[in-house]
Amino acid sequence: MKNKWLAIPYVVWMAIFVVAPLILVVVFAFTDNANNLTLDNFSGMATYIPAFQHSFVLAIAATLICILIGYPLSYFLSRESLMVRKVAMMLIMLPMWMNFLLRTYAWMFLLDDNGLINQFLSNIGLFDLINNLFGTRLTSFHMINTQGAIVLGMVYNFLPFMVLPIFSVIDKIDPKVIEAAQDLGASNAMVFRKVIFPLSLPGVLSGVTMVFIPSVSTFALSRLLGGGKTLLLGDLIEMQFLGNAYNPHLGSAIALVMMVIVLVMMAIMNRFGEGEEGVAML
Numbered sequence: 001m002k003n004k005w006l007a008i009p010y011v012v013w014m015a016i017f018v019v020a021p022l023i024l025v026v027v028f029a030f031t032d033n034a035n036n037l038t039l040d041n042f043s044g045m046a047t048y049i050p051a052f053q054h055s056f057v058l059a060i061a062a063t064l065i066c067i068l069i070g071y072p073l074s075y076f077l078s079r080e081s082l083m084v085r086k087v088a089m090m091l092i093m094l095p096m097w098m099n100f101l102l103r104t105y106a107w108m109f110l111l112d113d114n115g116l117i118n119q120f121l122s123n124i125g126l127f128d129l130i131n132n133l134f135g136t137r138l139t140s141f142h143m144i145n146t147q148g149a150i151v152l153g154m155v156y157n158f159l160p161f162m163v164l165p166i167f168s169v170i171d172k173i174d175p176k177v178i179e180a181a182q183d184l185g186a187s188n189a190m191v192f193r194k195v196i197f198p199l200s201l202p203g204v205l206s207g208v209t210m211v212f213i214p215s216v217s218t219f220a221l222s223r224l225l226g227g228g229k230t231l232l233l234g235d236l237i238e239m240q241f242l243g244n245a246y247n248p249h250l251g252s253a254i255a256l257v258m259m260v261i262v263l264v265m266m267a268i269m270n271r272f273g274e275g276e277e278g279v280a281m282l
Contacts, residue, residue, distance in 0.1 A: 025259075028252035041253035048236055048254070055233040058147060059215035062154035063162075066211045067204065069155070070162035074203075075196070077163075078170040089167075092160050100157065104224050107153055111143040111225070118143075145227030153221040158214055162207035169203030170196065205269045213262055233258055 032038045077088050095103055110116050118140040121127060127138050143149055173196060181191045219234025228235075233254065240251025 025252045025255055028249050029256045030253075032249060041249050042257070044250055045254055045257065048231075051231045051233055051236045054147075054230050055216050058151055058154065058230075058232070059212050062151050062158065062215045063208055063212045065151065065155050066159050066162040066207070070159055070207060071166055071200075071204065074163050074167035074170055075200075077167055092163055095156070096160060101220060101224075103157060104153060104220060107149070107156065108144060108224055111149055111152075113140045113142060113144065115144070117141075144225065145229060147226065147230055149225040150222050150230060150232075153225045154211075154215045154218065157221070158211045161210035161214075165206040165210065166200060166203040169206075170200050173199050209266055209269050212265070216262070217258065 222232045
């Protein structure tokens with residue numbers, strides 16, 4: 001009974017800062033400026049279908065890149081000594097100690113046409129070599145204000161969310177299971193394909209969820225690294241609440257639809273995760 005009283009501050013916090021805002025979002029999504037029930041907010045979203053497409057395409061691209069980078073990194077780290085793991089994890093988490101916007105501004109400086117990357121390439125003579133070979137007048141690579149820069153920002157900021165769950169799952173795989181497979185004649189490739197990868201899939205699915213959700217809802221990256229040329233869902237929602245096109249009812253409807261889509265995808269990922277755990281146990 002005493003332990004239940006300890007949960008009261010948490011319940012109050014959740015009610016004020018989680019439940020109440022969600023209720024307001026639902027109320028605003030189904031009402032108009034006169035507080036009348038309406039579905040016009042949802043029908044008006046058809047104009048912004050390209051924003052949905054851009055958000056999901058870029059988020060999927062960033063998630064796939066994080067898998068391609070994060071899984072091998074997690075796998076090799078799980079094979080290293082404890083000291084190497086600690087140093088590697090510190091380096092992976094170190095950027096997270098810095099403010100999100102500061103990290104993004106740093107990438108703006110690096111990717112600019114006159115930024116550090118282009119200056120370095122110019123100093124080593126790469127542009128002169130390309131111009132001599134192909135007869136061009138290239139002075140820099142245009143990387144900033146592109147969709148590629150947005151994806152790069154997503155990967156850089158959210159890669160730790162892919163590495164940590166995968167590493168945690170692989171690190172907990174019982175070495176006896178791997179030894180048993182090797183004793184039965186399985187090659188290293190077969191051990192990875194039949195044992196390690198299936199057992200690590202729950203970590204992969206957790207990483208996919210943790211990377212995809214913030215990627216699909218981000219707004220600062222598209223404005224700073226994309227130059228505002230690519231409208232994403234986060235930008236669209238922000239515009240409805242803070243921009244000149246002030247319409248909190250439409251913004252709430254878009255936010256509600258996005259939340260439903262994310263919850264459905266999380267449910268699907270969890271279902272696959274449960275299935276993979278069952279297969280692995282068999």
